Amino acid sequence: MSRYRLRGCAAIVGAADTRVGVVPEFTSAQLQTQAARLAMADAGIGKEQIDGLITCNASVERGPLKTFHAEMVAELLGIAPRFCLTGAVGGALPVLMIEHAAAAIAAGLCHTVLLISADNLLSGAKRRVPMPEPWDDPQFEEPYGPTTPAMYALIARAHMDAYGTTSEQFAAVAVACRKHAAMTPGAHKRTPITIADVLNSRMIADPLHLLDCSLVSDGGAAIVITSAERARDFSKTPVYFLGAGEAHPYLSLLHAQSLTVSGAVESGRQAYAAAGVRAQDIDVAFVYDAFTPMAIIYLEDLGFCPKGEGGRFVQGGNIELGGALPINTHGGLLSYCHAGLANSIFHITEAVRQLRGECGARQVAGARLAIIHGQGGRASTHGTAILGTQETL
Amino acid sequence: MDKPGKLIPVPTAETAEFWAGCRQGELRLQLCAACNKYQFPPQSFCRHCSSAELSWVAASGQGRVLSCTVVHWSPNPAYAAEVPYSLALIELDEGPRMLTNIVGVPPSEVRTGMQVAVVFEQCSPEITLPKFKPR
Numbered sequence: 001m002s003r004y005r006l007r008g009c010a011a012i013v014g015a016a017d018t019r020v021g022v023v024p025e026f027t028s029a030q031l032q033t034q035a036a037r038l039a040m041a042d043a044g045i046g047k048e049q050i051d052g053l054i055t056c057n058a059s060v061e062r063g064p065l066k067t068f069h070a071e072m073v074a075e076l077l078g079i080a081p082r083f084c085l086t087g088a089v090g091g092a093l094p095v096l097m098i099e100h101a102a103a104a105i106a107a108g109l110c111h112t113v114l115l116i117s118a119d120n121l122l123s124g125a126k127r128r129v130p131m132p133e134p135w136d137d138p139q140f141e142e143p144y145g146p147t148t149p150a151m152y153a154l155i156a157r158a159h160m161d162a163y164g165t166t167s168e169q170f171a172a173v174a175v176a177c178r179k180h181a182a183m184t185p186g187a188h189k190r191t192p193i194t195i196a197d198v199l200n201s202r203m204i205a206d207p208l209h210l211l212d213c214s215l216v217s218d219g220g221a222a223i224v225i226t227s228a229e230r231a232r233d234f235s236k237t238p239v240y241f242l243g244a245g246e247a248h249p250y251l252s253l254l255h256a257q258s259l260t261v262s263g264a265v266e267s268g269r270q271a272y273a274a275a276g277v278r279a280q281d282i283d284v285a286f287v288y289d290a291f292t293p294m295a296i297i298y299l300e301d302l303g304f305c306p307k308g309e310g311g312r313f314v315q316g317g318n319i320e321l322g323g324a325l326p327i328n329t330h331g332g333l334l335s336y337c338h339a340g341l342a343n344s345i346f347h348i349t350e351a352v353r354q355l356r357g358e359c360g361a362r363q364v365a366g367a368r369l370a371i372i373h374g375q376g377g378r379a380s381t382h383g384t385a386i387l388g389t390q391e392t393l
Numbered sequence: 394m395d396k397p398g399k400l401i402p403v404p405t406a407e408t409a410e411f412w413a414g415c416r417q418g419e420l421r422l423q424l425c426a427a428c429n430k431y432q433f434p435p436q437s438f439c440r441h442c443s444s445a446e447l448s449w450v451a452a453s454g455q456g457r458v459l460s461c462t463v464v465h466w467s468p469n470p471a472y473a474a475e476v477p478y479s480l481a482l483i484e485l486d487e488g489p490r491m492l493t494n495i496v497g498v499p500p501s502e503v504r505t506g507m508q509v510a511v512v513f514e515q516c517s518p519e520i521t522l523p524k525f526k527p528r
Contacts, residue, residue: 134400136492137434137492138400138402138403139402139403139404139405139408139434140402140433140434140491140492141492142400143399143400143401143402143516143522144480144492144493144494144522144524145399145464145467145469145472145475145478145480145494146480146492147464147466147467147468147472149466150462150464150480153462153480154460154461154462154480154481154482155460156462157460157461157462157505158459158460158505161460161505202465202466203463203465204465204466205462205463205464205465205466205480206462206463206465206501207462208462253482253490253492254433254434254482254489254490254491254492255490259459259460259482
């Protein structure tokens with residue numbers, strides 16, 4: 001790989017979430033613009049200072065609103081950005097797009113980028129379409145009745161078969177995320193749960209119980225990214241972009257080299273090299289917890305524990321606040337919000353809050369380095385980003 | 394579609410031969426003359442070596458289960474009516490993988506590593522779906 005030139009070139013200077021959970025009164029586009037206004041207010045800037053816009057398309061949008069998504073949002077915001085991009089790689093997208101924003105800024109295409117993601121799988125899907133569009137191959141997968149949880153259940157079962165991972169270990173991830181959501185005002189699900197609650201919830205796709213699956217929610221969030229030079233002039237403490245990596249090894253599980261080793265190995269390797277840090281340096285981790293086994297796989301693949309030991313790693317409060325490696329301190333997709341596509345935006349805004357020291361009772365003391373891993377498809381496409389405080393530059 | 398039914402494949406130029414084989418009770422794969430690898434799903438060139446020297450061959454119809462699940466919930470009413478059903482990823486003896494339903498055995502009895510063989514299930518006048526049963 002050629003020399004990485006983006007370390008520390010850009011910083012996040014604004015971050016905000018909309019109300020999340022059950023938000024039936026707004027369309028996904030309205031959630032996008034609300035998130036944008038809140039993030040600009042957090043940054044203390046007006047829309048005239050935005051010359052770059054990246055939006056993540058919403059699962060509920062169809063036709064031109066899907067294709068010209070960023071243009072639609074720009075129009076609603078009343079801006080005409082020099083750099084205007086709609087992204088579409090599902091849940092990995094916001095993480096990948098931090099790097100694309102940093103690259104656009106470093107290349108001089110624009111100086112300040114608004115990155116927005118919002119969706120309303122809960123309410124929008126009911127309003128716009130009867131059910132989500134089929135995701136899998138129309139000839140060779142869809143006829144057999146694959147559901148999203150079932151496709152991840154194939155990955156979960158493979159991990160159990162290969163490493164002896166147990167349902168109790170999967171459940172520990174759900175319990176940790178719910179514990180964190182209980183400490184997060186506005187999180188979609190805040191009632192604490194136990195391992196037994198997860199195991200006793202109804203089976204969705206064996207071995208995945210209902211509480212092993214992410215929520216179905218509404219919500220959005222946005223961040224403002226600017227050059228490191230400009231970042232010094234903003235009111236909020238800048239959170240610096242240190243490096244990122246991406247991997248796109250396959251789309252369909254038919255082409256997955258492995259069901260248990262993910263593209264996070266490669267995206268994580270790139271991100272650590274770009275940022276010049278190692279897994280043991282990370283203070284707080286945000287991993288894409290669409291289903292509980294995936295958090296375990298990503299913790300392994302990002303180097304927090306040896307391959308196959310993720311099940312043991314997540315037990316005993318190790319990934320909870322106060323543990324060795326707190327993950328998803330807002331509650332993640334399992335308990336904070338899962339709005340459809342591009343949910344890693346909520347991992348990013350929480351990482352920003354942690355690195356600013358704004359998290360109150362759920363603050364990770366002295367957090368300086370955060371890693372965020374997003375994924376899309378059937379654990380197909382991967383983005384890993386590392387953010388840090390000024391002292392990590 | 395307000396009331397989606399089961400999804401029935403619509404063959405394309407690249408896949409018509411595969412579906413013609415299924416109608417005749419034969420699982421067909423593409424074989425690349427340049428790199429000697431089998432290919433599925435079908436496409437107009439080899440995704441291993443990019444050669445277009447592909448021919449259709451009859452596969453053994455045998456493979457093993459790589460991973461499996463029992464589906465207990467589907468957002469699609471046509472599939473929800475049939476839960477619990479088996480969904481499995483299998484590896485054919487020739488190498489390519491298929492997503493399929495394992496039939497002829499209770500879904501809870503399907504296991505990783507199980508040896509399976511193709512069976513054909515007609516789902517429309519034009520389309521016969523390959524599924525697999527333990528062998």
